[in-house]
Amino acid sequence: MTALELRHVSKTYGEGAAEVHALRDVSLTVEPGALVAIMGPSGSGKSTMLTIAGSLEDASSGDVLVAGQALATLSRNERARLRRRSIGFVFQNFNLLAGLTAAENVALPLELDGIPARVARKSAMKVLEELGLGDRAARFPDELSGGERQRVAIARAVVGERRLLLADEPSGALDSVNAEGVMRLVRATCQGGVAGVVVTHDAQLASWADRVVFLRDGRISDQTAPLPGPESLLTQGHSQ
Amino acid sequence: MSVPHALLALLSEGPKYGLQLREEFEARTGEVWPLNVGQVYTTLQRLERDGLVEADGTGEDSQHKGFRITAAGDEELAAWLRTPPDLASPPRDELVIKVLVALRVPGVDVSDVLQVHRRYLVQLMQQWTRIKEDGAEDDLSLALAVDAELFRLDSVIRWLDSADSRIRRHPMTQVKDGAALPKLRRPTGARR
Numbered sequence: 001m002t003a004l005e006l007r008h009v010s011k012t013y014g015e016g017a018a019e020v021h022a023l024r025d026v027s028l029t030v031e032p033g034a035l036v037a038i039m040g041p042s043g044s045g046k047s048t049m050l051t052i053a054g055s056l057e058d059a060s061s062g063d064v065l066v067a068g069q070a071l072a073t074l075s076r077n078e079r080a081r082l083r084r085r086s087i088g089f090v091f092q093n094f095n096l097l098a099g100l101t102a103a104e105n106v107a108l109p110l111e112l113d114g115i116p117a118r119v120a121r122k123s124a125m126k127v128l129e130e131l132g133l134g135d136r137a138a139r140f141p142d143e144l145s146g147g148e149r150q151r152v153a154i155a156r157a158v159v160g161e162r163r164l165l166l167a168d169e170p171s172g173a174l175d176s177v178n179a180e181g182v183m184r185l186v187r188a189t190c191q192g193g194v195a196g197v198v199v200t201h202d203a204q205l206a207s208w209a210d211r212v213v214f215l216r217d218g219r220i221s222d223q224t225a226p227l228p229g230p231e232s233l234l235t236q237g238h239s240q
Numbered sequence: 241m242s243v244p245h246a247l248l249a250l251l252s253e254g255p256k257y258g259l260q261l262r263e264e265f266e267a268r269t270g271e272v273w274p275l276n277v278g279q280v281y282t283t284l285q286r287l288e289r290d291g292l293v294e295a296d297g298t299g300e301d302s303q304h305k306g307f308r309i310t311a312a313g314d315e316e317l318a319a320w321l322r323t324p325p326d327l328a329s330p331p332r333d334e335l336v337i338k339v340l341v342a343l344r345v346p347g348v349d350v351s352d353v354l355q356v357h358r359r360y361l362v363q364l365m366q367q368w369t370r371i372k373e374d375g376a377e378d379d380l381s382l383a384l385a386v387d388a389e390l391f392r393l394d395s396v397i398r399w400l401d402s403a404d405s406r407i408r409r410h411p412m413t414q415v416k417d418g419a420a421l422p423k424l425r426r427p428t429g430a431r432r
Contacts, residue, residue: 041405187373203397204390207365214355222355224363227370
């Protein structure tokens with residue numbers, strides 16, 4: 001079963017002369033375990049694509065399937081449940097709740113889903129430990145460094161049984177070494193079977209993906225070919 | 241890559257023989273710069289001729305003949321480390337030339353030309369990133385060497401992105417074929 005499928009998705013804002021086509025006939029399939037990056041200039045529709053894939057916004061036409069379920073066939077409540085259970089979001093500005101500790105932030109989506117607090121907290125601790133943040137669990141966001149905050153945000157996005165990880169410029173304003181740490185985590189999460197979609201204008205982030213899709217004026221204009229083995233680079237005579 | 245200076249750097253740690261120098265060179269550069277053994281010997285001969293290294297009297301055959309750095313070699317190495325590479329004169333950049341030419345050829349979709357190069361560069365970056373990902377986490381040389389490639393390729397992609405946006409906004413590129421395009425002047429003093 002594909003983790004995410006967009007079939008001929010279009011999105012239009014406004015009407016008549018003010019009509020803006022944010023997405024035009026976009027089709028994309030992301031399998032479990034794959035990491036796809038969406039690259040494009042500002043206004044190319046990449047963030048719209050992510051919010052539609054995450055059911056935060058409706059498509060004007062076309063179908064969106066998450067973990068095999070067509071979003072259009074779900075009620076509002078069912079969609080909210082799908083978002084809480086199956087989809088993890090990572091945003092540029094981390095969006096952690098300042099009044100909650102790292103562990104409480106991570107446990108929040110599970111608790112909202114009706115899982116008892118004790119069980120949710122245990123799952124949260126497990127993910128935080130996996131991300132090397134076990135000793136930061138009781139800290140509030142303003143007591144953490146930028147890199148730690150983003151790791152907490154990733155922990156929150158992958159806690160529980162998520163199928164799809166959606167990230168919009170996930171390295172935010174982090175320096176390049178911390179940004180690399182974020183992408184290593186995203187990639188490790190995907191290798192664990194989660195499907196990942198990262199929206200970015202940064203080629204260094206995009207280069208962590210298995211496939212890079214280029215968006216332009218709301219359309220998929222191009223995508224990268226499957227990767228050859230790394231040996232091809234090391235035999236090109238870089239000693240010249 | 242300056243092979244002579246890399247060999248001087250390795251010899252600054254103590255005497256070494258040819259085969260050992262080649263192995264250490266590749267290990268230190270994260271195996272990103274493969275070096276053939278012939279290159280090592282010819283470079284050592286040149287360094288010896290210039291008085292920057294000398295035979296230490298050990299080893300008979302060429303593979304095991306030992307070398308040590310001389311005082312002049314130490315001075316040369318220290319000076320080289322602090323000499324900035326020539327980044328002042330703009331290189332004759334083939335990609336820049338292709339884009340400038342594409343602008344003037346009727347019927348060419350410049351944005352399509354830009355995308356072909358962008359895709360190629362992103363694919364190269366994916367390959368380098370995979371090498372970094374697969375490398376040992378504590379392999380500092382590999383991470384540094386791969387980062388240098390990634391930043392270099394990234395800067396070319398950024399230029400393509402900015403060219404794309406600039407060309408789209410430029411009034412001259414929005415008129416039909418045959419219209420005059422802006423004259424492209426060579427910056428004064430640039431070496432071409």
